[in-house]
Amino acid sequence: MDKIFVIAFNDLRIYLSQRGNLISLTAIPIVLAAVFGLSSAPRGGSIAVDFIDQDNTPASQALVDALLATNDAFVRGSEVENIESARTRVGEGTASAAIVIPQGFAQALQTFEALPILYFSREDSFGDPIQHSVNTVISQLNSSIIAARAGELVLNALDIEAESGALYARAQDLLAQELVVYDLRLSNSEGDLQPGEGFGQSVPGLGAMFVMFTVLGGMATLLRDRQNWTLQRVIVMPVSRAQVLGGKILSLFILGMIQYLILFGFGGLMGLEIGSRIVLLVFVMAAFALCITALTFAIASSIGSEGQAIYLANLLSVTLAALGGGWWPLEVVPPFMQTLGHISPVAWVMDGFNTLIYFDGGLMDILPYVSVLFGSSIVLFAIGIRRFRIVN
Amino acid sequence: MDAMVETKGLGKTFVRKDSTPIHAVKGVSFSIHRGEIFSLLGPNGAGKTTTISMISGLIEPSEGDAYIGGYSIRQQPRQAKQLIGVVPQEIALYPELTARQNLWFFGRMYSLRGKELRMRMDEVIEFMDLEERQHDRIDTFSGGMKRRVNIGVGLLNRPQLVYMDEPTAGVDPQNRRRILDTVFRLRDEYQMTVLYTTHLMEEAEELSDRIGIIDYGEIIALGTQAELTERIGAEDRLVIEVKRPSDEETLLDALRAHPQASKVAYQVDDLKDGDRRGGNTVMPAEEAVLTVYCQNGRKLLAEVLNIIAQQVEISSIEVRQPDLEAVFLHLTGRALRD
Numbered sequence: 001m002d003k004i005f006v007i008a009f010n011d012l013r014i015y016l017s018q019r020g021n022l023i024s025l026t027a028i029p030i031v032l033a034a035v036f037g038l039s040s041a042p043r044g045g046s047i048a049v050d051f052i053d054q055d056n057t058p059a060s061q062a063l064v065d066a067l068l069a070t071n072d073a074f075v076r077g078s079e080v081e082n083i084e085s086a087r088t089r090v091g092e093g094t095a096s097a098a099i100v101i102p103q104g105f106a107q108a109l110q111t112f113e114a115l116p117i118l119y120f121s122r123e124d125s126f127g128d129p130i131q132h133s134v135n136t137v138i139s140q141l142n143s144s145i146i147a148a149r150a151g152e153l154v155l156n157a158l159d160i161e162a163e164s165g166a167l168y169a170r171a172q173d174l175l176a177q178e179l180v181v182y183d184l185r186l187s188n189s190e191g192d193l194q195p196g197e198g199f200g201q202s203v204p205g206l207g208a209m210f211v212m213f214t215v216l217g218g219m220a221t222l223l224r225d226r227q228n229w230t231l232q233r234v235i236v237m238p239v240s241r242a243q244v245l246g247g248k249i250l251s252l253f254i255l256g257m258i259q260y261l262i263l264f265g266f267g268g269l270m271g272l273e274i275g276s277r278i279v280l281l282v283f284v285m286a287a288f289a290l291c292i293t294a295l296t297f298a299i300a301s302s303i304g305s306e307g308q309a310i311y312l313a314n315l316l317s318v319t320l321a322a323l324g325g326g327w328w329p330l331e332v333v334p335p336f337m338q339t340l341g342h343i344s345p346v347a348w349v350m351d352g353f354n355t356l357i358y359f360d361g362g363l364m365d366i367l368p369y370v371s372v373l374f375g376s377s378i379v380l381f382a383i384g385i386r387r388f389r390i391v392n
Numbered sequence: 393m394d395a396m397v398e399t400k401g402l403g404k405t406f407v408r409k410d411s412t413p414i415h416a417v418k419g420v421s422f423s424i425h426r427g428e429i430f431s432l433l434g435p436n437g438a439g440k441t442t443t444i445s446m447i448s449g450l451i452e453p454s455e456g457d458a459y460i461g462g463y464s465i466r467q468q469p470r471q472a473k474q475l476i477g478v479v480p481q482e483i484a485l486y487p488e489l490t491a492r493q494n495l496w497f498f499g500r501m502y503s504l505r506g507k508e509l510r511m512r513m514d515e516v517i518e519f520m521d522l523e524e525r526q527h528d529r530i531d532t533f534s535g536g537m538k539r540r541v542n543i544g545v546g547l548l549n550r551p552q553l554v555y556m557d558e559p560t561a562g563v564d565p566q567n568r569r570r571i572l573d574t575v576f577r578l579r580d581e582y583q584m585t586v587l588y589t590t591h592l593m594e595e596a597e598e599l600s601d602r603i604g605i606i607d608y609g610e611i612i613a614l615g616t617q618a619e620l621t622e623r624i625g626a627e628d629r630l631v632i633e634v635k636r637p638s639d640e641e642t643l644l645d646a647l648r649a650h651p652q653a654s655k656v657a658y659q660v661d662d663l664k665d666g667d668r669r670g671g672n673t674v675m676p677a678e679e680a681v682l683t684v685y686c687q688n689g690r691k692l693l694a695e696v697l698n699i700i701a702q703q704v705e706i707s708s709i710e711v712r713q714p715d716l717e718a719v720f721l722h723l724t725g726r727a728l729r730d
Contacts, residue, residue: 229482
């Protein structure tokens with residue numbers, strides 16, 4: 001075991017003694033993560049919702065307030081005179097949605113009459129959270145009406161006089177105490193990222209790519225060790241093949257982890273909320289770093305020259321990162337590409353990171369992704385270790 | 393005499409991609425005595441490197457076994473390797489690290505640590521005269537200095553057997569002399585056994601207590617230099633460089649017919665175009681070398697030259713006394729560099 005650590009330490013010392021390697025381990029990934037992170041940062045601020053309150057009663061005003069209360073990001077848009085100008089504003093993107101409360105809204109509540117509330121939104125904007133909010137508030141309203149109406153029918157049947165408005169108000173109070181208005185994790189407000197935005201995408205995504213650059217670049221190191229005869233020199237000493245392999249694997253794995261930790265450390269400095277489960281985050285990183293180490297060993301035995309190794313390392317890193325959602329979130333690509341993207345280990349590690357960072361997932365949530373990475377590692381190591389040659 | 397190395401039917405068969413077996417080493421058996429300098433000579437492809445790779449535990453033998461200080465390289469590889477120090481032909485060092493860092497790493501591979509490791513490192517640094525440059529990176533060293541560090545690594549574990557593979561390759565005469573003196577010191581001062589390979593006859597002649605000649609995967613001769621030269625008798629060699637004859641066989645037949653010529657060797661070095669430009673065209677050599685083995689070469693010279701001059705133009709003549717190269721040529725029919 002001691003010799004495994006010494007071999008790994010020696011390899012790391014050699015790697016870190018070269019200025020070029022230090023730059024590619026720190027400066028380049030950080031600069032790129034910063035550029036990508038800042039350029040894809042969420043616009044933040046607010047989601048403008050126009051309200052055309054044609055009823056203009058305390059009841060209609062209460063509806064508007066209830067809607068605005070569902071999400072901190074919602075702000076009341078400009079005063080809009082008519083439905084047409086509301087449509088135009090939504091169409092142009094000036095407002096994300098418009099809601100029309102027709103005249104007679106308050107009266108309809110009193111008399112339990114059905115009255116349509118118009119809702120417009122942009123398909124490519126934040127229509128979904130607004131619509132969810134509208135649905136929630138309307139459901140609450142409808143439930144209050146139904147409860148009040150049922151109460152009135154019961155009172156009528158018992159021949160007791162009751163005012164329907166008071167019944168409705170009481171029902172609404174009771175329902176408001178019981179209902180969960182909306183799952184605010186779907187909201188979009190300043191500082192609250194959606195998957196694919198800002199450093200939440202650039203740090204893990206580019207991190208995966210640079211882990212591949214660094215670890216797959218180890219193919220060239222393995223080749224150089226054989227060409228320089230240092231690998232053979234170690235094996236003619238009282239060192240087993242398993243110890244040599246263990247040391248080489250450990251050094252590449254540690255380099256992969258260092259690369260990830262540097263980028264996530266930078267992400268943390270830039271305000272990326274890493275979530276409460278840092279141990280699980282490191283677990284996901286480890287699964288990916290191990291998978292790429294295994295891939296390095298599986299390929300290394302087929303490589304003939306150092307140039308070939310470097311070329312292949314770069315090609316694989318860029319391709320697998322782009323395919324697996326390292327550059328952009330897989331959610332923005334067509335479904336078949338999302339499926340195809342999962343041949344890349346980057347897709348699995350990004351799924352794991354997204355689960356932890358955005359959805360505050362736990363061990364059971366990330367287990368499927370981590371299992372795929374560990375499973376791939378076992379298969380790739382089996383190939384790589386079997387084919388690993390000390391002597392040409 | 394006590395054997396430091398003993399091989400018993402040691403053989404290696406490689407299998408080509410088309411499943412054809414190549415018998416690189418064909419069950420060789422020989423011993424190297426403790427405290428001797430033993431040189432293994434053989435032309436390229438003779439099986440020299442494969443034999444030594446098996447002895448040092450780099451490759452697994454297909455048959456037989458080798459014993460280092462009594463330990464089987466197959467059954468007790470760790471114990472056997474602990475007794476060996478290997479100095480490869482390549483500069484097997486990490487150029488990005490200093491001489492001392494290299495020694496530290498390889499020392500740790502021999503399970504040395506702490507005070508003992510520091511002491512061995514200091515010892516090697518002093519022995520190889522590296523004190524002033526021990527903290528410098530290897531890639532700043534001259535070829536000769538790199539060779540010295542390379543040798544130093546092989547001595548870290550105070551081995552009983554040091555294997556040195558052409559340690560003077562690409563070294564200037566001054567450093568070469570220093571390395572040869574080091575080999576003597578290892579035997580004389582530290583009682584180490586040295587297994588030495590070289591393609592330089594004069595080195596083998598100067599250093600070796602005993603010499604083994606390997607060809608086509610078999611040990612074809614083994615003994616001291618005197619024993620080996622005795623095998624071919626005290627024959628002289630007439631080495632005559634000529635313009636390449638148009639009828640080679642007639643000339644060779646005429647020479648072989650001479651009653652005092654025991655053997656006639658003929659050597660032509662056709663130049664493959666690939667040697668220069670990566671092609672495969674063969675450029676026939678314009679010159680050839682005739683070697684005639686005989687007693688009293690100087691007396692026979694006039695007659696031999698007369699036979700040759702009748703058929704072809706002579707460029708140069710040399711009369712050589714019996715030496716290791718003659719033995720090698722006699723036994724293998726090839727020069728060592730072939």
